[in-house]
Amino acid sequence: MTNRSAPDVQVEHQADWGRLADGTPVGRWVLRDGTLEVGLVEHGARLQSVLAPDRDGVRADVVLGFSGLEPYTGKGRSFGATIGRFANRIAGGTFDLDGRRATIPATDRGNAIHGGPHPFSEKVWTAHPVEGVHGVRFSLFSPDGDNGFPGGLSVHVTYALHEGVLTITYAATTDAPTVLNLTNHAYFDLAGEGSGLIDPHLVQVLADRFLPVDEAGLPTGEFRDVTGTPFDLREAVPVGYRVELDDEQLQRGKGFDHCYVLADVPGGARPPALAAVVTEPVSGRTLEVRTDQPGVQFFTGGSLAGTLVGKAGSAYGPRSGFALETQAFPDAPNRPEFPTTVLLPGEEFRSVTEFRFSVA
Template sequence: MENLTGTVSVDEDWGRLEDGRPVGRWVLDDGTVQVALVEHGARVQSVLAPDRDGRRADVVLGFADLAPYAGKGRSFGATVGRFANRIRGGAFPLDGLEVAVPPTDRGHAIHGGPHPFSEKLWTAHPVEGACGVRFSLLSPDGDNGFPGALSVHVAYALHDGILAVTTSATTDATTVVNLTNHAYWNLAGEGSGTVDAHLVQVLADAFLPVDEGGVPTGEFRPVAGTPFDLREPVPVGYRVELDDEQLRRGKGFDHCYVLADVPGGRRDVTRAAQVEEPVSGRTLEVWTDQPGVQFFTGGSLAGTLVGKAGAAYGPRDGLALEAQGFPDAPNHPEFPSTVLLPGEEFRTVTEFRFGVA
């Protein structure tokens, strides 16, 4: 399929789940950047982006076939939810009731609990008149303990080197929603080693410190005078190696940065972060309307998963910039609300803008 902004193609039988259902792989190409998307997890499987000499390389961590995505690599590039990041103890109050989500990480629920959106097979359709694909999923009432039947749509559209991700959801009962994309980036090319030399900038004056379980304490801590001050570009490796209790708790960076004024958390789609790889010159800007961005340097990658280039992924072989609501927000009235009511629409836009320096 060809349109004014690029081409869209699909391999409808790229892989098969254990129950035999086919999983499609969609490819978007705007002439500058090529993006491959997989129906399992509504995920980004590859991104070919040019360096300063025009040479494309795959800059997103991932796998050549479906099997790792259906196993321990389920979060790679995926749409995660119903609730991205952590919920303390897997429990929170809602409308006078106590909601329980099965814990999956050190006694806490992470990315929606067991069998989350990243493990689901989404339906997919091309976006009419655009270089894009729209994925859809219905999460039934009680899914992992969350109330309300939730209808979710994730649209990826590629134009002029910008991958725009528009996520929307509606519910038939009061619930909570926090959705994000969990791509790991390495602008030197996936499988090329660590991102230590990448220059990272996050345009935030505060971050959310975490306890030993990785859950925010509720404090808004100014970044000034801390290793978390990324308001000017700094090499990832230099900051990760500093002696700091928060860095130890996150095995590097695994913290939410505060992008918006609280308590409402609403903001326009503006630049939140930028990454530059000095040798290739590749850059990535993250623009979003979300109140936070989780900066994660992959400290939990243990070398057990082998990527597309044949290299095992270890700590800091990729970094994630996950635009989202605040972790554990249902347990923190001081955080921007993640509650979604019937008749309302959850809607958010995040753009990944690829370029060169």
């Protein structure tokens, strides 16, 4: 275990937190700032834990996940992970770019999801502390043809902690035209992971429109006004009040699993703005999400099947946690009406998401 100190943040590294089946060591990093304690794992460049205080100062881990490496290498691969090369879905796993057709192996109802069968969430990233930003930078090179995606991609994900704010900064460059959609897939339960259903959480998503989906979870191309629908979260409402309403879109998503439209611009083309606020009323823990991305996927975990047991010893079933995945729009490579996700040589993709923890 090594220790490095910044003026207000301590960074610790456990070099051999776990090992893959082939013996590859996987490290874990811890950031502490006096308010939060954040655990990060090199496998998947993932957010593994966040210990946050309630209104009485009692801390609990609010991120769903596991105490050891093994579940992350199987069905729990997406928990807290950096998702890429393309988060969310690509119709049929194909798209045309620069005169070439790319084919990504289908992994979800005939479509590619979260980067295909061997995505960034399964990779072991290199990592090092970044003193100037009080955090840790994870780096990965994805070669041309990786999972079918064109272009050699260099990608960096930096987690930085300061005064109760966890900032995730994404950066990437490519040597050939490619598409890119990066996000973090943390599930949160602000009452403490493993505490039960998230139904009492009060959720507010600051968006006037969302993207309806078809039976396969793909966007239909419609930008639907939330007014008069269960998807109107512009004022805070309990998750449980909305998630079981009789609505075709809620049935298709097994609850909420939809992209909310925050802006009609590519990611990184605007300053980070408030996208969502979630409060757990008993503890008072509150999470604000800010992003420069055009969308945020609000997911209430309807596909969690109770087959994975988390850090507190509880099985994760439907609505055990929620995710707010800041990202570009699903299937954007096949949707010219959506903000572009194309990254060209000579450009740098750069995007910032903030998770702000406080108490109400």
